[in-house]
Amino acid sequence: MLDIQTSLAQPHVTRRADYTPPDWQVPDIALNFDLDPAATRITATLHVQRSGVHDRPLRLDGAGQTLLSVSVDGTPVNDWVIEGGALILPLSGSAHVIETTVEIAPERNTQLMGLYASGGNLCTQCEAEGFRRITFFPDRPDVLSRYQVRMSADKQRYPVLLANGDPIASGDLDDGRHWAEWHDPFPKPCYLFALVAGDLAVNRGSFITMSGREVALGIWVRATDLERTHHALDALKTAMAWDERVYGREYDLDVFNIVAVDDFNFGAMENKGLNVFNSRYILADPDTATDYDYDAIAAVVAHEYFHNWSGNRVTCRDWFQLSLKEGFTVYRDQCFSADQGSAAVKRIEDVRGLRAAQFPEDAGPLAHPIRPDAYQEISNFYTATIYNKGAEIIRMLATILGATAFRTGTDLYFDRFDGTAATCEDFVASLEEASGTDLTQFRRWYGQAGTPRVTASLLHHEGSGRAELVLAQRTPPTPGQDSKTPVVLPLRVKLFGAQTAGTVAPEHVILLSDAEQRIVFEGVTERPILSINRGFSAPAIIETDRSAADLAFLGAHDDDPFARYEALQQLMLDTLVAAAGGNQADHAAVIAAVAGTIGDAKLDRAFAAEAVLLPSESFIGDQMAVVDPEAIFRVREALRRDIGRALTSEWCAAYDAAQAIGGYVYSPEAKGLRRMRAVALGYIAASGAADSGDLAFAQFEAADNMTDRLSALTTLVAGDAAQRTPALDIFYNRYSDNALVLDKWFSVQAMAPRDDTGDVVRELLRHQDFTLSNPNRARALIGAFGVNQRAFNVTDGSGYRFLADQLIALDTLNPQTAAKLIPPLGRWGRFDAARGALMRAELERIVKVPGLSKDMFEQASRSLEG
Numbered sequence: 001m002l003d004i005q006t007s008l009a010q011p012h013v014t015r016r017a018d019y020t021p022p023d024w025q026v027p028d029i030a031l032n033f034d035l036d037p038a039a040t041r042i043t044a045t046l047h048v049q050r051s052g053v054h055d056r057p058l059r060l061d062g063a064g065q066t067l068l069s070v071s072v073d074g075t076p077v078n079d080w081v082i083e084g085g086a087l088i089l090p091l092s093g094s095a096h097v098i099e100t101t102v103e104i105a106p107e108r109n110t111q112l113m114g115l116y117a118s119g120g121n122l123c124t125q126c127e128a129e130g131f132r133r134i135t136f137f138p139d140r141p142d143v144l145s146r147y148q149v150r151m152s153a154d155k156q157r158y159p160v161l162l163a164n165g166d167p168i169a170s171g172d173l174d175d176g177r178h179w180a181e182w183h184d185p186f187p188k189p190c191y192l193f194a195l196v197a198g199d200l201a202v203n204r205g206s207f208i209t210m211s212g213r214e215v216a217l218g219i220w221v222r223a224t225d226l227e228r229t230h231h232a233l234d235a236l237k238t239a240m241a242w243d244e245r246v247y248g249r250e251y252d253l254d255v256f257n258i259v260a261v262d263d264f265n266f267g268a269m270e271n272k273g274l275n276v277f278n279s280r281y282i283l284a285d286p287d288t289a290t291d292y293d294y295d296a297i298a299a300v301v302a303h304e305y306f307h308n309w310s311g312n313r314v315t316c317r318d319w320f321q322l323s324l325k326e327g328f329t330v331y332r333d334q335c336f337s338a339d340q341g342s343a344a345v346k347r348i349e350d351v352r353g354l355r356a357a358q359f360p361e362d363a364g365p366l367a368h369p370i371r372p373d374a375y376q377e378i379s380n381f382y383t384a385t386i387y388n389k390g391a392e393i394i395r396m397l398a399t400i401l402g403a404t405a406f407r408t409g410t411d412l413y414f415d416r417f418d419g420t421a422a423t424c425e426d427f428v429a430s431l432e433e434a435s436g437t438d439l440t441q442f443r444r445w446y447g448q449a450g451t452p453r454v455t456a457s458l459l460h461h462e463g464s465g466r467a468e469l470v471l472a473q474r475t476p477p478t479p480g481q482d483s484k485t486p487v488v489l490p491l492r493v494k495l496f497g498a499q500t501a502g503t504v505a506p507e508h509v510i511l512l513s514d515a516e517q518r519i520v521f522e523g524v525t526e527r528p529i530l531s532i533n534r535g536f537s538a539p540a541i542i543e544t545d546r547s548a549a550d551l552a553f554l555g556a557h558d559d560d561p562f563a564r565y566e567a568l569q570q571l572m573l574d575t576l577v578a579a580a581g582g583n584q585a586d587h588a589a590v591i592a593a594v595a596g597t598i599g600d601a602k603l604d605r606a607f608a609a610e611a612v613l614l615p616s617e618s619f620i621g622d623q624m625a626v627v628d629p630e631a632i633f634r635v636r637e638a639l640r641r642d643i644g645r646a647l648t649s650e651w652c653a654a655y656d657a658a659q660a661i662g663g664y665v666y667s668p669e670a671k672g673l674r675r676m677r678a679v680a681l682g683y684i685a686a687s688g689a690a691d692s693g694d695l696a697f698a699q700f701e702a703a704d705n706m707t708d709r710l711s712a713l714t715t716l717v718a719g720d721a722a723q724r725t726p727a728l729d730i731f732y733n734r735y736s737d738n739a740l741v742l743d744k745w746f747s748v749q750a751m752a753p754r755d756d757t758g759d760v761v762r763e764l765l766r767h768q769d770f771t772l773s774n775p776n777r778a779r780a781l782i783g784a785f786g787v788n789q790r791a792f793n794v795t796d797g798s799g800y801r802f803l804a805d806q807l808i809a810l811d812t813l814n815p816q817t818a819a820k821l822i823p824p825l826g827r828w829g830r831f832d833a834a835r836g837a838l839m840r841a842e843l844e845r846i847v848k849v850p851g852l853s854k855d856m857f858e859q860a861s862r863s864l865e866g
């Protein structure tokens with residue numbers, strides 16, 4: 001137990017087990033906003049109804065507003081009290097009309113929760129508990145209301161007034177102000193409320209739904225960004241059609257609007273009929289956005305759109321059910337993206353993301369199940385576990401049930417829970433009932449944290465023609481969960497023949513549900529090679545005893561692209577982990593496998609490019625008992641250099657082949673060629689070729705798109721070529737008025753694999769374009785540095801001190817964004833004692849800061865306990 005816990009007030013903990021239904025419902029609400037950045041007045045009229053038989057008062061959450069008046073059924077009252085920000089009001093009857101008037105100052109809202117100002121416009125962010133910062137209301141997702149919203153504002157400054165639902169009426173007022181009224185017919189929890197007032201231009205589109213209704217689409221941005229909205233609008237239409245085709249889900253309002261804002265704590269928000277986006281997930285043109293950005297935009301647009309059913313029409317009963325909407329919706333957007341291009345590359349990217357963010361979370365002090373049991377601050381639980389592991393859990397359900405039964409199950413779920421606030425259990429029970437599959441044991445995934453480890457060994461008895469697959473699973477302990485029970489793991493398995501390369505056992509799904517299981521294969525006449533967890537069918541760490549030769553075989557022959565990628569990664573990882581541990585490492589097998597992959601003309605270039613990339617430094621570290629960042633960096637660079645040198649002519653050929661694209665096009669094929677060119681350039685530079693600086697700079701200058709320009713810049717920034725500084729300056733000057741591209745300029749320097757990265761980052765803090773108050777910018781520099789394993793973990797602890805200093809400063813402005821950047825400091829248990837002590841010292845310094853937010857307190861104190 002920490003001593004700081006005794007010296008500070010005990011933080012309030014919310015527990016899942018304590019859930020009780022609301023005492024009062026609010027079927028209808030009317031809101032009147034008198035908008036002004038310095039002083040906005042909000043009058044809220046709540047039609048409240050007592051729920052069940054009780055004599056408890058009405059409790060309306062609130063935070064930070066000035067309360068001007070309260071009335072009940074039209075009569076001013078003063079028998080209320082404020083308790084911890086909430087307004088407590090005794091009521092005698094079963095139904096009343098409550099009216100409150102409050103005042104808030106959006107321009108002083110640096111937390112970006114509630115109503116705030118961004119780029120001269122006003123906008124809202126209410127999930128999870130931001131609505132209480134706007135007006136007094138039961139701020140919990142199981143209180144669903146029909147909203148009528150009226151806004152008035154200065155017409156010149158805020159010509160556009162948007163809210164949820166449909167526009168009803170608008171008009172001018174005499175004092176230079178105007179007004180608009182919007183009604184949303186669908187009952188919704190207050191976290192889905194939104195309004196936007198601003199000077200915005202619109203890219204309009206239209207979509208005809210499957211039942212023939214026309215929906216008016218609008219993407220709202222500042223006028224100079226209008227040309228960068230086409231990709232997002234296309235993605236929206238594609239997503240709307242996809243949800244009809246794949247899930248039978250049709251859009252339900254006459255309008256669907258998206259607004260892009262520059263200051264945003266997260267990626268985007270699915271407010272009913274009025275999604276609000278971080279501008280980085282809307283704005284794109286070839287000159288400013290990479291292929292990766294284009295893909296991310298389509299994925300996030302689809303994600304927020306899909307929430308209209310998985311999140312809005314069926315919402316969450318309480319915040320412990322967050323993965324009900326997020327895990328399912330991430331799964332839906334992943335499948336959508338897989339359908340737009342290379343499904344194999346999409347799966348590789350998703351698994352890479354899971355391993356980079358979620359596996360470490362699940363193995364560290366902040367580990368929690370996808371349905372947590374307790375939280376201090378719910379914002380801290382918008383995690384890779386809830387989102388990405390949550391998506392893997394849904395994917396496993398789809399695998400176990402099969403596509404048809406899965407769809408029957410989701411139909412039943414949407415049908416049965418439409419218009420209600422549901423639980424994860426409701427979802428699983430729907431799938432169970434619709435498919436007739438017993439999911440009792442599967443439910444353990446919802447309550448148990450930690451990444452299962454599966455060992456798999458394949459024994460072959462030559463004489464009998466019998467092979468035996470011995471599987472065992474174990475989930476290591478996580479904070480608060482010392483002992484684990486076996487989970488259900490659907491493992492896609494196939495056996496190949498070592499001699500013929502043919503199929504010895506066709507692909508099928510093994511359900512591993514016991515601690516140990518043996519599967520027997522008959523008629524196996526040649527030595528079988530195991531291909532397991534194909535497509536990454538279960539979110540587990542698989543340990544096999546496959547030799548380098550067998551991995552190379554699979555890397556060349558496996559017909560499941562993910563398994564083929566995985567075999568190559570495992571081969572590389574085995575080599576690198578051995579080398580980092582001080583063992584003699586032979587690079588020949590990896591070099592041969594890489595040569596075979598780039599030389600395989602049948603392979604899609606996008607796939608080949610991903611398959612020849614070495615595992616990241618942090619992923620290598622995750623395989624080691626004690627992470628040695630210097631050794632990892634050294635052996636990885638050595639292998640990169642050797643692959644670069646041994647295959648010089650192959651890389652040059654791959655580079656030149658990729659030149660053949662011609663002018664910029666955004667297509668899966670062109671993306672693959674650009675990706676291959678970037679990877680080849682990286683290897684050419686790693687080889688130490690004298691002209692690699694010239695090659696990179698030529699690409700940098702000639703590029704007609706950001707993908708090529710940024711990959712060239714990244715290569716130059718990593719090395720010491722004479723063109724390094726000029727390229728950084730040219731890039732800066734060319735894009736100095738584009739915030740999203742400047743974020744890349746900061747990040748590429750913070751992520752650089754260089755000795756001076758720490759100094760450069762400290763210097764960049766003082767750059768005129770650096771600010772902590774914009775979350776994208778803060779993440780671009782501070783967040784990127786925190787995941788640069790070698791630079792962040794320098795032995796003198798200066799990286800840790802830097803991060804702690806910045807997070808303490810950021811916490812005073814924006815606790816939610818600050819708290820999300822804590823995890824690099826929580827890895828103290830993974831490093832040597834000296835580094836570990838330095839990290840802990842910084843966490844201890846953070847928790848003792850007077851006035852620290854509860855967001856940061858929870859993240860830092862849990863990081864110390866783990």
Ligand code: TRP
Pocket residue numbers: 125127128265266267268269270303304326379382
């Ligand atoms: N529901 C949003 C999504 O996943 C997440 C989100 C947007 C959010 N803004 C936030 C979460 C602010 C916490 C705080 O699409």
Ligand code: ZN
Pocket residue numbers: 303307325326329
């Ligand atoms: Zn979401």
